[in-house]
Amino acid sequence: MNQDELKKAAALAALKEVEDGSIVGVGTGSTVNHFIDGLAGMRDRIRGAISSSEASSKRLAAHGIKLFSLDEIEEIPVYIDGADEIDGHFCMIKGGGGALTREKIVAAVSRRFVCICDASKQVATLGKFPLPVEVIPMAAAQVSRELVRLGGSPRLREGFVTDNGNLILDVHGLSISDPVAMETTLNQIVGVVTNGLFARRGADVLLLASAGGVERQLRD
Numbered sequence: 377m378n379q380d381e382l383k384k385a386a387a388l389a390a391l392k393e394v395e396d397g398s399i400v401g402v403g404t405g406s407t408v409n410h411f412i413d414g415l416a417g418m419r420d421r422i423r424g425a426i427s428s429s430e431a432s433s434k435r436l437a438a439h440g441i442k443l444f445s446l447d448e449i450e451e452i453p454v455y456i457d458g459a460d461e462i463d464g465h466f467c468m469i470k471g472g473g474g475a476l477t478r479e480k481i482v483a484a485v486s487r488r489f490v491c492i493c494d495a496s497k498q499v500a501t502l503g504k505f506p507l508p509v510e511v512i513p514m515a516a517a518q519v520s521r522e523l524v525r526l527g528g529s530p531r532l533r534e535g536f537v538t539d540n541g542n543l544i545l546d547v548h549g550l551s552i553s554d555p556v557a558m559e560t561t562l563n564q565i566v567g568v569v570t571n572g573l574f575a576r577r578g579a580d581v582l583l584l585a586s587a588g589g590v591e592r593q594l595r596d
């Protein structure tokens with residue numbers, strides 16, 4: 377199986393995590409796109425979805441899945457999303473697709489976070505994948521200097537603007553031994569909107585696809 381087939385296997389396994397009659401939290405990315413396509417086959421069994429990006433909203437709408445906003449909904453049972461890296465405590469780096477802020481917002485109103493991944497995303501220590509940080513445009517240089525002080529090498533994601541009209545700095549060279557502390561520290565930098573560490577709110581369930589099949593793991 378190639379990587380995309382593994383992503384699809386994890387994504388389709390996540391359909392079993394969806395409760396009948398519910399509103400589903402939907403992440404962003406190529407793995408999630410497979411999930412959205414699978415969800416289309418059971419759209420009559422759900423009320424609809426809350427989406428974490430314009431791209432996912434477009435795909436959901438094209439399948440005739442009703443979209444809800446957070447003005448209408450306080451809490452949802454489950455949020456399904458991929459990750460760029462996930463560690464043994466189910467802390468993640470996310471935001472490779474640049475949707476980290478809305479992903480974090482939808483995850484925050486979800487009772488369960490189900491992460492769908494191929495096995496290449498599993499790591500012992502987070503940080504090999506450059507950590508995305510969404511910044512207010514006027515603060516990009518200032519935030520970059522702070523990130524260098526923390527030991528990182530930030531690079532502006534060229535030609536990319538988030539759904540919120542902001543910029544992304546991809547921070548290379550961090551070895552993140554304490555993801556909760558790093559997430560908190562980065563959130564304190566003025567001009568940072570969100571960072572791609574999902575540690576304080578990590579995944580609850582991991583559906584991990586490898587050549588042997590999809591394994592369902594629960595956070596310990």
Ligand SMILES: O=C(CO)[C@H](O)[C@H](O)COP(=O)(O)O
Pocket residue numbers: 383403404405406407408457458459460469470471472473474475476479
């Ligand atoms: O955080 C994300 C988007 O902001 C994605 O979940 C992450 O980048 C994984 O993407 P893919 O499923 O395409 O490998």
